[in-house]
Amino acid sequence: MIARRIRLIAVLAITLVFLLAWVFPIVWSVLNSLKTDSDVLAYPPKLFFTPTLEPYRDVLFGSASILPNLISSFIISIGTTVITMLMAVPAAYALARLRFRGKKFAGFYVLATQMLPPVGIIIPYFLILRNIGWIDTYQGIILIYLSFSLPFAIWLLVSYFEDIPFEMEEAAYLDGASRMKTLWRIIIPQVRGGIAVTVVFVFLNAWNEFLFAVVLSGNTVRPVTVAMFNFISVEQTLWAKLAAVSVLAMLPVVILGIVAQKNIVKGLTVGAVKGGGRR
Amino acid sequence: MPGHAAAIPQGDLGRVLAQRERRFAAALLAPAFLALLATTTFPLLFLIGTSTFRMDLAMPFADGFVGLENYRTLLADDRFWSSLLVSLIYTGATVVLQVALGLALALLVMDMKRGQGWFRIIAILPVVLSPAVVGMIWRTFMLAPEFGIVDYLAINAGLGSKNWLGDPTLAMVSVVVIHTWQWTPFAFMVLLASLASLPEDIYEAARLDRASAWQRFRRITLPLLRPAIVMVVIMRTMVALTAFAAIFTVTGGGPGTATEILNLYAYRKSFTELSIGYGSALAVALLVVTILISGVLFALRRAK
Incomplete structure (x- = not known):
């Protein structure tokens, strides 16, 4: 009886340490983002203090406002999501439901494209986009984001399309509906949930991307993940503001992650049954 | 067109339908696959190409084809x-x-x-x-x-x-x-x-x-x-x-x-x-x- 109790306490202690370790860096950033400059630098670190929204006011509406970068991030992520979905939904339907020669190869090709290291994509793209003047433009970044968002979205959607019973399509054809009409009116409504999940993950991946953004961004287009490093410099780091910016950069993806909670394992392991994966 | 199709012999109907399905599939796949070709396969070929060049953005005058030179350098690097x-x-x-x-x-x-x-x-x-x-x-x-x-x-x-x-x-x-x-x-x-x-x-x-x-x-x-x-x-x-x-x-x-x-x-x-x-x-x-x-x-x- 006592041995069991000791075991239970040990298990609780170990798991609590894990929970704390995962939560702490995030919570600590949130706390620091609510401190005045003197509170942030206090030693020993302050867990209790009078919160202030000053850092947020500064980074949003101050002289070096992060607002344009947040807008940049939203434009890039939404643009990537819309274009990806317009291309991925039809492609995934064809791969999941239609019969044609070379289907296996097509599916393999989509997976194999993910083997290519991102640094191998950005080197040639940097040269090309520089030649046509697309560095520091939305179209440049969104185009190259398709290289990872498309394979991901296609494979995630295929798994949802495969779950629909074939009888639904057959019934529609027998009624004389065209293929396009069947896809649009019968099939798409069936995978609404899957499409919503895919949208969440494509947005999330686009928001979080860093390598392509670092190379291709400039003064016009600079997402928040890149811009936040302006708050660190050799002479002086603006701790509270830095914390506020990182919280702003985390907020959208944390909300989306919790919304998509039930599907997160599926979203993270998509295509993995056959291989692939991302950063 | 179902009435029309009924006049076609059974085997041909199957072939016609299969052909239509193929064309439909090709139309649905085309945009995504063109985008993937452009953003993954094409850069890969381009990358292999540039890896056989000397290409220094700081010293563009020395640029030129060097064959496998970069790979030889790499092995000794x-x-x-x-x-x-x-x-x-x-x-x-x-x-x-x-x-x-x-x-x-x-x-x-x-x-x-x-x-x-x-x-x-x-x-x-x-x-x-x-x-x-x-x-x-x-x-x-x-x-x-x-x-x-x-x-x-x-x-x-x-x-x-x-x-x-x-x-x-x-x-x-x-x-x-x-x-x-x-x-x-x-x-x-x-x-x-x-x-x-x-x-x-x-x-x-x-x-x-x-x-x-x-x-x-x-x-x-x-x-x-x-x-x-x-x-x-x-x-x-x-x-x-x-x-x-x-x-x-x-x-x-x-x-x-x-x-x-x-x-x-x-x-x-x-x-x-x-x-x-x-x-x-x-x-x-x-x-x-x-x-x-x-x-x-x-x-x-x-x-x-």
Whole structure:
């Protein structure tokens, strides 16, 4: 009886340490983002203090406002999501439901494209986009984001399309509906949930991307993940503001992650049954 | 057109329908595949092309075709071999830690009646964050000397303030810990889901046979979990090999080249030192390494 109790306490202690370790860096950033400059630098670190929204006011509406970068991030992520979905939904339907020669190869090709290291994509793209003047433009970044968002979205959607019973399509054809009409009116409504999940993950991946953004961004287009490093410099780091910016950069993806909670394992392991994966 | 189709003999109808299906499939696939060709296959060919050129953005006058020269340089380049070694250490350490910790935690949490929901929610947090944000938070609020919490704890534990990102060994440990911190929840979530789907009756039988907890784990859980573990290993290996933001934002590959994985070396060569041609050769080498390692892992998965 006592041995069991000791075991239970040990298990609780170990798991609590894990929970704390995962939560702490995030919570600590949130706390620091609510401190005045003197509170942030206090030693020993302050867990209790009078919160202030000053850092947020500064980074949003101050002289070096992060607002344009947040807008940049939203434009890039939404643009990537819309274009990806317009291309991925039809492609995934064809791969999941239609019969044609070379289907296996097509599916393999989509997976194999993910083997290519991102640094191998950005080197040639940097040269090309520089030649046509697309560095520091939305179209440049969104185009190259398709290289990872498309394979991901296609494979995630295929798994949802495969779950629909074939009888639904057959019934529609027998009624004389065209293929396009069947896809649009019968099939798409069936995978609404899957499409919503895919949208969440494509947005999330686009928001979080860093390598392509670092190379291709400039003064016009600079997402928040890149811009936040302006708050660190050799002479002086603006701790509270830095914390506020990182919280702003985390907020959208944390909300989306919790919304998509039930599907997160599926979203993270998509295509993995056959291989692939991302950063 | 169904009335019209009825007049066609049975075999022809089948062929006509199959042909229509093919055309429809081609139309649906075309946009996505053209985009994939343009954003992945075309850059790959272009990359292989530039890797056979001398191309220095700082000295464009010396540019020109050099054949396999870049690859010969690469084989004799100590920094290349050391970055490859750093890649293998980083990948090996992070993947082993993620799987071991994720599995241990999944086993502990599995039988928990209350509180499992907390784990499921909290495990999501690190995983959905941008590695760039994670790197930034760790570099500053966690590891900055005399400011970060880790340093504060080290001082209080009597270890004294350490230069977590300035010392070569500590910097490597730090980037490994950061990557492990962010992605252990992934292994945890996947393995917890597979544990939950294991059949209950085998464990009943084992209990009746008085198998110990360790025996049950060794003989039942581990073999049944093997496919999920291998899948996690494959996915995490591919990601660790091309990790960028998680190191770039924390140490930038430094101090010196202590945390410079091959991926980062290819980036620094191309975009910091502006040697695009040699950088391309490094990127091709990274692709070859990725293919070799994934080939080994897939062979392991098929075995037994």
